[in-house]
Amino acid sequence: xxxxxxxxxxGGQGILTIATIIGDAAAANGLSLKQAExxxxxQRGGDVQSNLRLSTEEIHSDLIKxxxxxxxxxxxxxxxxxxxxxxxxxGCVVTxxxxxxxxxxxxxxxxxxxxxxxxxxxxxxxxxxxxxxNSMPKSANIVLLGMAAKYxxxxxxxxxxxxxxxVFASKGTAxxxxxxxxxxxxxxxxx
Amino acid sequence: xxxxxLLLGDEAIALGAIHAGISGVYAYPGTPSTEITEYIQAxxxxxxxxxxxxxxxxxxxALGMSYAGKRALVCMKHVGMNVAADAFVNSAITGVNGxxxxxxADDPSMHSSQNxxxxxxxxxxxxxxxxxPSSQQEAYDMMQYAYDLSENMKLPxxxxxxxxxxxxxxxxxxxxxxxxxxxxxxxERTHWVLLPGNARRQYAGLVAKQPDLSAxxxxxxxxxxxxxxxxxxxxxxxxxxxAYNYVMENAPMDLGVSVLKISQYPxxxxxxxxxxxxxxxxxVAEDGQPFVEEQVKSLLGAEYNLKGxxxxxxxxxxxxxxxxxxxxxxxxxxxxxxxxxxxxxRPPALCQGCGHRDVYDALNKVAADYxxxxxxxxxxxxxxxxxxxxxxxxxxxxxxxxITMAKGAANAGVHPAIAVIGDSTxxxxxxxxxLDAVNDKSNITVVISDNLTTAMTGGQDSAGTNKFxxxxxxxxxxxxHVRVVVPLPxxxxxxxxIIREEIEYQGVxxxxxxxxxxxxxxxxxxxxxxxxx
Numbered sequence: 001x002x003x004x005x006x007x008x009x010x011g012g013q014g015i016l017t018i019a020t021i022i023g024d025a026a027a028a029n030g031l032s033l034k035q036a037e038x039x040x041x042x043q044r045g046g047d048v049q050s051n052l053r054l055s056t057e058e059i060h061s062d063l064i065k066x067x068x069x070x071x072x073x074x075x076x077x078x079x080x081x082x083x084x085x086x087x088x089x090x091g092c093v094v095t096x097x098x099x100x101x102x103x104x105x106x107x108x109x110x111x112x113x114x115x116x117x118x119x120x121x122x123x124x125x126x127x128x129x130x131x132x133x134n135s136m137p138k139s140a141n142i143v144l145l146g147m148a149a150k151y152x153x154x155x156x157x158x159x160x161x162x163x164x165x166x167v168f169a170s171k172g173t174a175x176x177x178x179x180x181x182x183x184x185x186x187x188x189x190x191x
Numbered sequence: 192x193x194x195x196x197l198l199l200g201d202e203a204i205a206l207g208a209i210h211a212g213i214s215g216v217y218a219y220p221g222t223p224s225t226e227i228t229e230y231i232q233a234x235x236x237x238x239x240x241x242x243x244x245x246x247x248x249x250x251x252x253a254l255g256m257s258y259a260g261k262r263a264l265v266c267m268k269h270v271g272m273n274v275a276a277d278a279f280v281n282s283a284i285t286g287v288n289g290x291x292x293x294x295x296a297d298d299p300s301m302h303s304s305q306n307x308x309x310x311x312x313x314x315x316x317x318x319x320x321x322x323x324p325s326s327q328q329e330a331y332d333m334m335q336y337a338y339d340l341s342e343n344m345k346l347p348x349x350x351x352x353x354x355x356x357x358x359x360x361x362x363x364x365x366x367x368x369x370x371x372x373x374x375x376x377x378x379e380r381t382h383w384v385l386l387p388g389n390a391r392r393q394y395a396g397l398v399a400k401q402p403d404l405s406a407x408x409x410x411x412x413x414x415x416x417x418x419x420x421x422x423x424x425x426x427x428x429x430x431x432x433x434a435y436n437y438v439m440e441n442a443p444m445d446l447g448v449s450v451l452k453i454s455q456y457p458x459x460x461x462x463x464x465x466x467x468x469x470x471x472x473x474x475v476a477e478d479g480q481p482f483v484e485e486q487v488k489s490l491l492g493a494e495y496n497l498k499g500x501x502x503x504x505x506x507x508x509x510x511x512x513x514x515x516x517x518x519x520x521x522x523x524x525x526x527x528x529x530x531x532x533x534x535x536x537r538p539p540a541l542c543q544g545c546g547h548r549d550v551y552d553a554l555n556k557v558a559a560d561y562x563x564x565x566x567x568x569x570x571x572x573x574x575x576x577x578x579x580x581x582x583x584x585x586x587x588x589x590x591x592x593x594i595t596m597a598k599g600a601a602n603a604g605v606h607p608a609i610a611v612i613g614d615s616t617x618x619x620x621x622x623x624x625x626l627d628a629v630n631d632k633s634n635i636t637v638v639i640s641d642n643l644t645t646a647m648t649g650g651q652d653s654a655g656t657n658k659f660x661x662x663x664x665x666x667x668x669x670x671x672h673v674r675v676v677v678p679l680p681x682x683x684x685x686x687x688x689i690i691r692e693e694i695e696y697q698g699v700x701x702x703x704x705x706x707x708x709x710x711x712x713x714x715x716x717x718x719x720x721x722x723x724x
Contacts, residue, residue, distance in 0.1 A: 010537065027197040027362055036359040037199075038302065039222060039649075044572065046539035061440035061513040062359040062433070081531045089527050104541060104579070107533035117535050139279030171721060 002055035003154040004064045006083045009075030010100045011048050020049045023157050024052045025163035029166040045102055056155050066123030073148045076100045092121035094148040098128045146186020148157035198363045200356035203327040205230035209336030214261035215239035217249035220648035222303035223272040223357035224296035236536035236597050245619040250278040257291040260375030262338050269297040269310050271356040282347045283317040284393045288377040290338035298354050299478050299510035309479035314349035318397055321456040323432035327361040329660040337465045341713035405457050424449035427470030436541035436660045437516040446520050458486050478511050510696050544713035546706035547573040550640050551581040554687040564607045569593035571613035572647045578692030591620025597635045598628045609693040610637045615645040618655035620718035628699045629667040636693045637701045642708040650711040663701045673702035
């Protein structure tokens with residue numbers, strides 16, 4: 001079994017934290033993984049993405065082939081759309097509906113959302129609003145991870161939940177509990 | 192004891208070096224190499240690991256540690272090799288005492304760089320062994336191997352990686368550390384005093400070692416062949432470093448394709464010749480420039496059916512992908528979805544609240560009144576001042592070039608000639624240029640935009656913090672023309688007035704806008720908050 005995931009968003013939105021949690025869960029549960037990240041210049045408000053590959057077999061390439069990704073997890077709708085050509089036919093997009101407009105020529109929102117909703121398997125949710133309404137504005141990325149959890153399949157939601165505890169352990173119990181709650185909210189918001 | 196860890200390629204190299212018994216790491220931050228030194232700083236208290244001022248000082252300090260008998264690591268991004276080149280090439284002439292590994296992190300596709308030069312040319316130029324890992328596990332394992340090779344051959348070893356390996360995580364099996372070498376300075380002065388008489392002998396020794404280096408490559412555990420079972424292969428792929436993974440991803444055996452993996456150089460010429468006889472054609476898959484392809488071409492002759500970047504079968508520039516390698520092998524890319532319509536590029540930008548923004552606002556305001564003004568930029572976050580909304584700089588070439596290019600342009604008659612350089616870049620390579628300008632009484636205005644850190648690479652210590660006024664005065668800039676301002680919108684009137692005054696001054700002036708990087712400031716505040724809890 002394998003799962004090829006593209007994580008994407010805008011620098012500073014917490015994409016790499018999602019990657020760290022999934023990566024930790026994979027390692028703790030004996031899966032092979034490769035996870036290519038973007039560091040450096042692009043992190044300053046540019047588009048960032050991470051190729052995350054999980055498998056029960058040996059993995060060769062750090063990069064996912066076009067048309068081969070099983071899942072796109074995105075903090076931003078236009079960034080989700082950018083990687084759709086990497087998705088396989090039955091692949092799924094899980095994305096925030098909230099546009100991050102730090103460029104002048106951001107596309108028309110209605111047309112953008114229409115194009116995303118044309119992908120057969122797509123989950124779009126206002127994660128920023130959900131996080132804010134639950135008084136956890138900084139955990140929007142973990143809400144998104146919760147939303148994506150049932151599509152990750154190769155790891156169970158409970159395994160990801162345990163990983164959140166390990167990844168945030170150094171920041172104290174309150175931070176761990178808040179992020180686990182964010183994860184659960186995301187998980188429950190998807191049918 | 193064997194343990195498994197989830198490590199970035201950079202971290203695998205760092206841990207491999209720690210476990211290989213290094214006593215020091217010497218480096219200047221540069222994407223994608225920075226995390227190596229950061230990992231060692233965080234995980235090995237008995238390894239000297241403070242950041243160096245530039246790659247040349249790093250290379251020389253590491254050579255000094257090697258001279259003293261201990262193992263040293265030097266890390267840099269590919270363009271850092273240009274800065275370190277004098278020391279690097281000559282370290283092959285002196286040879287080493289304690290093991291010395293030079294790690295060059297190349298950036299094909301220029302994710303965070305101004306070119307995609309291939310560091311393997313430097314290794315061949317210096318005539319030393321080169322290692323190029325294909326995976327994080329190999330990167331870890333190779334460090335021990337590299338130090339043993341360095342001490343056996345009495346030569347520095349170049350380890351070349353690319354961004355995709357440096358910044359990709361995988362599970363790595365790690366072993367126990369070996370002890371550091373004891374202090375044992377070399378007493379053989381003729382090795383180290385490169386007067387022409389000694390240098391000729393040393394160079395002759397280096398030339399004489401070349402067959403041993405080739406033999407080591409031919410027999411290396413990191414160079415191997417995976418051949419099809421029967422008959423000749425349709426295509427034989429010579430895959431270098433990380434390109435091996437892109438080949439394997441396409442299941443070459445199912446396609447009648449044999450693979451020769453190369454991760455140690457000089458190229459194993461005999462293995463390549465023998466491999467070529469068992470294949471109908473050869474494809475060279477290498478990330479970077481056609482370094483191996485050119486050598487294989489001369490090895491096999493013009494008649495042999497050879498494909499690669501030079502023939503256009505693979506793209507001439509940019510990093511390889513499993514897709515472009517697969518296409519040459521006959522695998523079609525599955526077009527599952529149309530290319531999206533509603534997508535725009537999203538380039539990086541200066542952070543909101545960053546002091547560089549105020550510096551560019553001020554410079555743009557002043558420059559509007561001087562139609563001939565030219566602003567020479569430099570390497571760092573503030574290079575983003577070239578993009579909208581600022582569009583403020585006219586050049587960005589190499590570390591330190593802002594000051595010296597402004598000087599040359601001023602010599603040619605450009606006025607105002609303004610240089611914008613960051614604090615860390617100034618101590619890296621700007622100070623000597625400023626001395627040139629002072630001695631020549633050049634009519635330039637230098638802006639040292641000081642955010643108290645090396646920001647672009649993630650906030651490492653900056654070598655000159657708290658020393659900039661003293662450095663400028665020491666280099667001979669007149670005290671009344673060393674001006675310090677705080678780059679905030681409320682100070683805009685004062686800043687623009689000072690810039691105008693210094694442009695009008697006929698000589699070298701330095702303006703230092705100083706305000707802490709917003710990223711490092713926020714990080715400190717977060718840490719303080721956690722500590723309070």
